[in-house]
Amino acid sequence: MTSRGRVLLSALVVLAGSLGLLYAQAQKKPAIAYPLGYRNWIHVKSMVIFSKENKLFDRFGGLHNVYVNQIGWKALRLGSTFPDGAIFVFDLYDVRTYQGAIEARGRKFLAVMKKNSKLYPDTGGWGFEVFPGDQDKGSLKDMKACFNCHSAQKRRDFVYSEFAE
Numbered sequence: 001m002t003s004r005g006r007v008l009l010s011a012l013v014v015l016a017g018s019l020g021l022l023y024a025q026a027q028k029k030p031a032i033a034y035p036l037g038y039r040n041w042i043h044v045k046s047m048v049i050f051s052k053e054n055k056l057f058d059r060f061g062g063l064h065n066v067y068v069n070q071i072g073w074k075a076l077r078l079g080s081t082f083p084d085g086a087i088f089v090f091d092l093y094d095v096r097t098y099q100g101a102i103e104a105r106g107r108k109f110l111a112v113m114k115k116n117s118k119l120y121p122d123t124g125g126w127g128f129e130v131f132p133g134d135q136d137k138g139s140l141k142d143m144k145a146c147f148n149c150h151s152a153q154k155r156r157d158f159v160y161s162e163f164a165e
């Protein structure tokens with residue numbers, strides 16, 4: 001190869017490398033932070049999913065509490081579209097039945113939805129994340145798996161929970 005050819009080739013390699021980096025950065029979205037203090041937010045509702053009769057049993061069996069932050073709370077009350085910054089937490093515990101009671105026994109995971117319409121246009125403007133057990137680091141690989149189901153709630157801006165008065 002001539003030296004001109006070599007220079008051209010290395011220029012191409014550098015260009016391809018930087019394009020790749022740019023692409024990777026464009027794909028990478030900031031992680032959704034652990035929702036610190038969510039137990040002081042507004043409690044929306046609770047539910048126990050205890051048998052296979054419920055189609056969510058395999059994935060979400062147990063006792064869950066749903067919480068919403070102040071930004072989301074206003075929209076939930078008014079039934080309006082959620083503004084950026086709205087956060088929902090789905091806090092799931094394992095259960096055991098004991099002497100006629102159903103008790104919560106250890107956290108399975110925290111599932112979080114955070115509204116940011118600019119960051120998450122492909123999933124209805126919501127970012128989804130899962131924090132297993134008591135970990136504060138998210139582990140979700142693909143938000144689409146969450147959105148595929150939540151998309152059925154389009155008329156309520158992709159949220160299922162209704163406030164239990």
Ligand code: HEC
Nearest residue numbers: 047066088089090111112113128129145146149159160161
């Ligand atoms: C197969 C359907 C399905 C899938 C998949 C699913 N969800 Fe949900 N999700 C629900 C239902 C139903 C509720 C409402 C539960 C209730 O009424 O107590 C819910 C509630 C929630 C809530 C509380 C806000 C709301 O919409 O009610 C959050 C947060 C949440 N899910 C996050 C996630 C995350 C994160 C994932 C992906 C890891 C996920 N969900 C996957 C069905 C699903």
